[in-house]
Amino acid sequence: xxxxxxxxxxxxxxxxxxxxxxxxxxxxxxxxxxxxxxxxxxxxxxxxxxxxxxxxxxxxxxxxxxxxxxxxxxxxxxxxxxxxxxxxxxxxxxxxxxxxxxxxxxxxxxxxxxxxxxxxxxxxxxxxxxxxxxxxxxxxxxxxxxxxxxxxxxxxxxxxxxxxxxxxxxxxxxxxxxxxxxxxxxxxxxxxxxxxxxxxxxxxxxxxxxxxxxxxxxxxxxxxxxxxxxxxxxxxxxxxxxxxxxxxxxxxxxxxxxxxxxxxxxxxxxxxxxxxxxxxxxxxxxxxxxxxxxxxxxxxxxxxxxxxxx
Numbered sequence: 001x002x003x004x005x006x007x008x009x010x011x012x013x014x015x016x017x018x019x020x021x022x023x024x025x026x027x028x029x030x031x032x033x034x035x036x037x038x039x040x041x042x043x044x045x046x047x048x049x050x051x052x053x054x055x056x057x058x059x060x061x062x063x064x065x066x067x068x069x070x071x072x073x074x075x076x077x078x079x080x081x082x083x084x085x086x087x088x089x090x091x092x093x094x095x096x097x098x099x100x101x102x103x104x105x106x107x108x109x110x111x112x113x114x115x116x117x118x119x120x121x122x123x124x125x126x127x128x129x130x131x132x133x134x135x136x137x138x139x140x141x142x143x144x145x146x147x148x149x150x151x152x153x154x155x156x157x158x159x160x161x162x163x164x165x166x167x168x169x170x171x172x173x174x175x176x177x178x179x180x181x182x183x184x185x186x187x188x189x190x191x192x193x194x195x196x197x198x199x200x201x202x203x204x205x206x207x208x209x210x211x212x213x214x215x216x217x218x219x220x221x222x223x224x225x226x227x228x229x230x231x232x233x234x235x236x237x238x239x240x241x242x243x244x245x246x247x248x249x250x251x252x253x254x255x256x257x258x259x260x261x262x263x264x265x266x267x268x269x270x271x272x273x274x275x276x277x278x279x280x281x282x283x284x285x286x287x288x289x290x291x292x293x294x295x296x297x298x299x300x301x302x303x304x305x306x307x308x309x310x
Contacts, residue, residue, distance in 0.1 A: 028049060100234060141282070277295045
C-alpha cells in the first residue's frame with residue numbers, strides 16, 4: 001500500500017481530513033522502521049496504531065499529590081482511556097493553543113453549604129433505594145465535604161448574535177428538517193469547537209436516533225465526550241467546587257454530563273456511567289436533573305431503560 005492510499009484509508013476510518021494526516025502517517029511509518037509500499041498486514045498494523053494514538057485521552061490536569069479521587073471531580077481521562085471520536089484530542093489541543101477561559105467564582109464568591117436549611121441540608125443520608133426512588137449514598141460525601149465554593153463556567157455561547165444552538169433549534173422547529181438541524185450544529189462546532197451546547201445537542205439527537213439505528217449510539221458517545229472534555233478545560237486542577245444549575249452558563253456542561261452518563265449506561269459501561277453521574281451530583285448537589293433517581297440503578301446487569309431519560 002502506498003503512502004497516499006494509507007492516508008486515504010486513515011481518513012476514511014477516522015473521519016479526519018486527509019490533508020491533516022500527512023505528519024502522523026509519515027511519522028508512524030518512520031518510527032516503525034518500515035518502507036513503502038507496505039504489505040496489507042503492515043498497513044493494518046500501522047492504521048491500528050494511528051487510530052489508537054488519535055483517540056488516546058489527554059492526561060488529567062492534576063498536579064503532583066492531587067491524584068486522590070476522593071472529594072473532587074473525576075476527569076474524563078480518569079474514567080476512560082480513549083475518546084470515541086478521532087478528532088476530540090485534536091479539538092482539545094486546538095483550544096489549548098488558542099487559550100483557555102477558566103471558570104470563575106459565582107454568586108459573589110459565596111460557598112455552597114450542604115448543611116444550610118435553605119438548601120438540601122435536611123436530606124436523608126440513607127443507603128440507595130431503587131425502583132424510581134432517589135439514591136442518597138452520594139449525599140453523605142457531599143455533606144462530609146462541607147462548604148465548597150460556587151463556580152461559573154465561561155460563557156458557552158461565544159460569538160456575536162443569537163447562540164448557534166438556538167439558531168439550529170429554530171431551524172428544526174420551523175422546517176421539521178432533522179438533517180438540516182444536525183448540519184447546523186456540526187457547522188457551529190467546526191467553526192468554534194467551544195460550543196459545548198451544540199456538542200451536547202448533537203449527542204442528544206444521536207441518542208434519540210439510536211432507537212432505530214444502533215450505530216448512532218457511538219455517535220452520541222463521541223459527541224457527549226467531546227462536550228464534557230471541552231468543558232473540563234475550564235476547570236481548575238483537582239476541582240472541588242460546585243457548578244450550580246442556577247448559573248445559566250453551567251447548564252450545557254450538566255446536560256453533557258447527564259447525556260454521557262446515560263449513553264454509557266445504555267452501552268452497558270456501568271462503572272463509567274456511574275462515575276459520570278457521580279460527577280453530576282458532586283458538582284450540582286441540588287440535582288435539578290433528577291440524577292439521584294438514576295445513579296442507584298446503574299449497576300452491572302441492570303439495563304438502561306427509556307424512562308431513565310428524566
